[in-house]
Amino acid sequence: MRTNWLVPLPLKKKKGLFLSAPRRDLMPLVPHDSPSPLQRNKQPAKQMSGTSAASPRPSKQPPHAPRRLAPSLSTPLVSLALLLLAAAAVFLYSQTAARSYESRGEARPLSSPTVETIYGSRAIWELPAAAPARAVLFVAHGCRCRPENFWPPSPRCPGCVGLPEDVAITGLALRRRFAVLAVASAGECWSLGKEVNGAKRVIRSWAAKNGLEGLPVAALGASSGGYFVSRLAAKMSLAAVVIMIAEGAFGGAAGAPAAAYPPTMFIHMPKDRRRVALLERNSKMLTQNGVEVKELESLELPLTPTLLSERIPGVDRELSEKIWKVFGDEGFVDEKGYMKDDGRATPWKDALVKRGLWKEVSPWADHIQEELNLAYGYHEMTSLHADEMFDWIEKHLT
Template identity: 70%
Template sequence: MSTHRSPSAPAARSHILMPLVLLRDASPSRLQRTRPSGKQMRGAVHLPSRTSSSSPPRRSALITSVPAVLALAFLLILVAVVFLYSGTTTTPSRAVTSAGRASEARGGGHALLSPTVGSIGGARAIWELPAAPAKSVLFVAHGCHCRPENFWPQSPRCPGCVGLPEDVAITERALRRRFAVLALASARECWSMGKEVSAAKRGIRSWATENGLADLPVAALGASSGGYFVSRLAAEMKLAAVVLMIAEGSFGTGGAPAGYPPAMFLHMPKDQRRAALVERNSKMLQSNGVEVKELRSLELPLTPTMLSDRIPGLNRGLSERIWRVFTEDGFVDERGFMRKDGRATPWMDAVVKRGFWEEVSGWADHIQEELNLAYGYHEMTSLHNDEMFDWIEEHLR
């Protein structure tokens, strides 16, 4: 099993993980996905979003004894200050950038990705309601060593949020489609399939009631360990649809019970063992009268702008420099496809040798997620968002 290694250079220690608003001591300390072992998804440390700060432009004072001139001078100063503030060129934080790109869905309301951090039944929880009246609830379950904070970018409302690009893209699309999004933290590094399922069921229902959403249909999406979890949750509570991402599901010896909701398997066929298990469980569900949909997420070529295109806030110049490292060190083939899993590619060491790790370190886990996605092996994916949400909406009732 390969895990991604932090570079040995001192610069690798220059960013310190911001503390979460801890509402439960069981919050995982290792977060980034690695190649799974069996049914679990392992991880490494996520770094927080890097924020930038700028000093406001200084105002200059004009003093005159003539009231009319004084009024005119004040007006000119006011205009100048507004102009200077609007022209500030410092790079915004990733949280602000991500929210800004999605704010079009709000139509002048509060910015998209403005979550609430709280506790539900003793579990750490993050949620957000859409600007327009919600038409459904989407419960999302993270994978092993991951957490709800991956689904929202860092912001004043969630200073401990990580905002991984694929996870956030799913949250954004759900909110635009008027889903109220709820994420809970697992009690331990991975989800358990017993009492935790019943606790999540009670938590989702109580949260929906408190937010006036009790009459809305509920869909669930889980990745890896979260996929097994929601497959069990679907057997205990009424769900409109369930999406099992990079997971074949867990159905027990009795298979799917009567009334099991439509199920989508969104997996990466490069993981051949899991693909075979997905096929087996798909046939089992269909034989029990359950509607099944399969989506396959394939590898992608690494291009000069792939990272800047997919990671809000990462600039094109840095994306191109990282891409050159991959081409010069032979991490990609002549077509741009990665030769090895991103977790087994020593790209961080290569960046350290080039001398620009300091610029990259704050983005390391965001980049790692996209490299795993490019290789097409066991990673969260938003590549099929439209098809996935279209399918979910077909089953809302």
């Protein structure tokens, strides 16, 4: 049964707001989100407990999935076989992704990232291929996520995951001639102390090394990353900051930002009513302090037969339609195709195992999970407003 505060329509955009009459008692609250991540082998963060932005759960086998014995890695032949299998998987991903883009009449995104360690932080970055970069986009992931989510697997980054919403943002940034830099947090989530200064150092060192000094820098962060970039914006000169599915964290005696705080965009999902209230308070506070604020809302989407094949390179139409049918048969969607529950709380993996589809679906489980969370419209990385977001950023580059 749908709650009366939802709007069962596809995308709706909310124009930029210049809010007034703010209150001054606006100290940010400690982020509190329900965990929903693609996991990463890192130490738990003590400082902050935000949720993942790109928040599919780890692709664990469902309880009823057939288990396989793990091969021994003690012999050179087995190790070589595993390397060959990994290379084949990267090749298969790139080929199926290319066919998916071509079927939609879109240009295949270029992917030539560099993976390196900068001042002890794992970083992945890429420069636009077509022309010199006009600006820099720093990207901060959510809790238990990682920079590898923002690029598809490739020979230059075989460990990359390529989650669809994340990759769509990276691809559009590169096409718009942004040099893109993503850095891994030290723990599961970002902290708001030393890591902020550390990221500032990484950005400046990387820019100098790659001939990008003097270019304007914009920052985008989702969930825990949103809190992080809101603090980063107070520590270094940014052309614009985009805070996604987070209300931001602002220091000072009354939650006030730094004297020269950059234009700020909030992209959020109204189903998260608690966060909406916090976001509105911070929006008013920023406006009162002379900061330009814009807000975009991302609403739920109906699950159509081709939604997954349209949004996930590598998932073909036939598989998308099979999954859609299972969702209807299992009652996971209502009569209009909207998800009844959060994708994280829907037992869709068990349902696909029961129908004998898990082997075909499992390579894309994390990608599908992200799109189901997006369709439900609650706390997920989203590229649905990417064009409008970059249009707004570009206005502030000069």
